Amino acid sequence: xxxxxxxxxxxxxxxPRLLAWLAETAPDVVCLQETKCAADAFPAAAVAELGYATAxxxxxxxxxxxxxxxIGLDDVARGFAGEPGFPDAEARxxxxxxxxxxxxxxxxxxxxTPDSPHYAYKLSWFTALAAALGxxxxxxxxxxxxGDFNVAPxxxxxxxxxxxxxxxxxxxxxxxxxxxxxDTGLHDVVPTPMKxxxxxxxxxxxxxxxxxxxxxxxxxxxxxEGLAKRVQSAYVDRETRKGKLPSxxxxxxxxxxx
DNA sequence: ATGCCTTATTTCATAAGA
Numbered sequence: 001x002x003x004x005x006x007x008x009x010x011x012x013x014x015x016p017r018l019l020a021w022l023a024e025t026a027p028d029v030v031c032l033q034e035t036k037c038a039a040d041a042f043p044a045a046a047v048a049e050l051g052y053a054t055a056x057x058x059x060x061x062x063x064x065x066x067x068x069x070x071i072g073l074d075d076v077a078r079g080f081a082g083e084p085g086f087p088d089a090e091a092r093x094x095x096x097x098x099x100x101x102x103x104x105x106x107x108x109x110x111x112x113t114p115d116s117p118h119y120a121y122k123l124s125w126f127t128a129l130a131a132a133l134g135x136x137x138x139x140x141x142x143x144x145x146x147g148d149f150n151v152a153p154x155x156x157x158x159x160x161x162x163x164x165x166x167x168x169x170x171x172x173x174x175x176x177x178x179x180x181x182x183d184t185g186l187h188d189v190v191p192t193p194m195k196x197x198x199x200x201x202x203x204x205x206x207x208x209x210x211x212x213x214x215x216x217x218x219x220x221x222x223x224x225e226g227l228a229k230r231v232q233s234a235y236v237d238r239e240t241r242k243g244k245l246p247s248x249x250x251x252x253x254x255x256x257x258x
Numbered sequence: 259a260t261g262c263c264t265t266a267t268t269t270c271a272t273a274a275g276a
Binding site: 009010012013035036037044060061062110111112150164166167168169202204206207208209210211212216218238239241242245246247248 | 260263276
């Protein structure tokens with residue numbers, strides 16, 4: 001079973017690349033983030049031609065998440081119980097069951113700056129997510145939370161820790177939010193970088209950051225223990241960050257036994 | 259080489275991303 005996650009930074013301009021990537025990579029289940037379109041504007045017909053069913057959750061200009069699957073797509077949940085908003089709930093989480101595996105595609109709030117109300121929102125969003133996953137983890141044998149967590153788990157997950165002093169994505173409270181998620185029984189499936197020592201998944205568009213490998217690992221796959229033990233390989237598809245009109249994030253591709 | 263930002267919208271300017 002091949003599971004992938006990709007922050008596409010808007011599905012509309014990325015659609016040609018998404019279709020080519022689906023055809024080439026052939027994942028069974030794909031979590032997408034920052035689709036930036038309403039649920040009914042998602043190009044479901046185009047991905048259906050490649051055999052994928054779509055579950056989309058979107059609110060227009062910002063955010064937006066989706067799960068694509070060619071192995072079944074049941075019990076779709078848009079958002080989660082107790083999900084905070086800013087001030088209203090945003091399209092940042094969608095869950096679906098794909099051939100017995102509970103899969104969540106998430107796009108965590110950015111936080112903007114540590115003194116911003118958006119940062120407090122980010123932390124509360126993670127706390128609520130961990131709480132909402134509790135009953136699902138008790139009920140589902142296999143569960144994976146995939147997506148853009150907007151937190152670099154360690155200092156090794158940013159290109160230069162000194163450049164992030166005073167910034168979001170690296171603060172102790174954000175990293176505690178990640179450990180809170182892991183405390184529910186989830187394991188960080190760390191992908192192979194394919195180039196360089198760090199499995200970065202995001203590089204800013206500006207100043208040639210990608211070409212200097214000045215990136216961050218902020219896209220994560222958190223899986224239950226049973227699922228994590230089935231991981232045969234996991235890699236950052238950095239090739240997909242290259243070329244014309246890329247997303248600023250690279251996909252993560254995970255292969256699971258059976 | 260992989261090449262110096264991109265997106266959608268309240269569009270000729272702005273907010274957001276991280």
